[in-house]
Amino acid sequence: MDKRQDSMSDFFNRRELLSTGIRGAFGMMAAGSLLGHSTILSADDEKKWEGKKKKPVNAKATAKSMIFVYLSGGPSHIDTFDPKPGQPTGGPFKALETSASGIRISEHLPNLAKVMKHMNLINSMTSPEGSHARARHLLHSGYAPAGPVRFPGFGAVIARECSPSALSLPPYVAVGGNTLGGGYLGARYSPFIVGRPDQPIANLKKVTGVDKKRFDRRRALLEEQEKDFGRGRNNKLVKGHKETYDRAYSFMTAETRKAFDLNQEKQAVRNAYGMGRFGQSCLLARRLVQVGVPYINVSLGGWDTHRENFPKVQALSKQLDDGLGTLIQELVDRDLLKSTIIVCCGEFGRTPRINPNQGRDHWPKSFSALVGGGGLADGQLIGKTDKKGALVASNPVKPPDLIATVATRFGLNRDYVYHSDIGRPFRLVNQDAKIVKGLL
Secondary structure, eight states, rough: OOOHHHHHHHHHHHHHTTHHHHHHHHHHHHHHTTTTTOOOGGGGGGGGOOOOOSSSSSSSOOOOOEEEEEETTTOOGGGTTOTTTTTTTTOOOOEESSSSSTOEEETTTTHHHGGGSSSEEEEEOOOOOOOHHHHHHHHHHSSBBTTTBBOHHHHHHHHHHOOOOTSSSSSSEEEESSOOGGGGGOOOGGGGSSSTTTOOOOSOOOOOOOOOHHHHEEEEHHHHHHHHTTTTTTTHHHHHHHHHHHHHHHHHOGGGGGOOOOOSSSSSHHHHHHSSHHHHHHHHHHHHHTOOOEEEEEEEEEOOOOHHHHHHHHHHHHHHHHHHHHHHHHHHTTTTGGGEEEEEEESEESSSSOOOTTTOOTTTOOEEEEOOOOOOOOOOOOOOETSSSSSSOOOOOOOHHHHHEEEEEHOTTOOOOOEEETEEEESSSSSOOOOOOOGG
């Protein structure tokens, strides 16, 4: 155990009795934000991490929120968004015409076919990374893993630069699975994790038998003890913990916390999304957008189909189609898609070749991404693969390119410079990234 962990252990042991009233709330925030990260920034420490550019935001934004639908494991592009019917390796699924001219997708995605005119389809995604962990890191951050450097996920960047000042909820929420954290931007920008969207958030209520007056007395006493404890010790660490407590308390008392209560929705709406974890995660994402949360990551796993690819993809496509198709249509109906970017893709695609186990293996050379909203174009087909779906035939797009393009819709200065834990400068967007012009 290092010195920082010793300090944290000492801190909690001394505070255990005093913090009973808010221990649950702190644990809730810490579980998704602090574990696994070595930097805790206080507000006073922000200046140290400011880049060389004057402002991280340099243009009027058209996007206020982003929902990243992450298809964990790498879906077969050929069996979802880039069908190749008639080819020996095309598989058994038929191609379905969509509401966007010239775009065809799998027959098992009928709801997405209906809303395709509001979205864009990139069939020329490509990545240099063929392992899940490295490809996932590149997809979420725009940077390949690099030794000791802890790159932040793009969600952390959005949380830091684009959160409404009055927001009382976590600005970065991961639903249905974890995602890349705050990295060198600090734990305060890591995601708040919601494992089961259809279950109440744990520890959000005060301890039974502790009324507001008693609760406030405990908070005041804790603050006094923290000030005393901070003298002669790592005061930044204490400040960081205090800010976490304060954010947790703000969350507990915010009226907008009701956004997490899916029981407030009509059952017919919940049914339309699908009552499974993914469908309800998409519904929660819509509710979070409505209250101003700037970045929501929704995960749907199971796409690592080395065996029995076709029945698995068909079942997963049903979940994806119900959840994401309904989400897009609801955002359109509520006039929210124009300010909400949706990105849906996995970390790579799957091989055109069907292996002896009736599966498809890792294939980073080509895959697909569904992108739209937030001031982006709509109804566009960008790039294509060859007749087998093996190689990109035109307009290759890499994960950093996608992040760079989305950043423009948030009005972010892509040249803004952050500094890592060890002082190395990194641009907000990878300097090798290019704008996907067809999306603008």
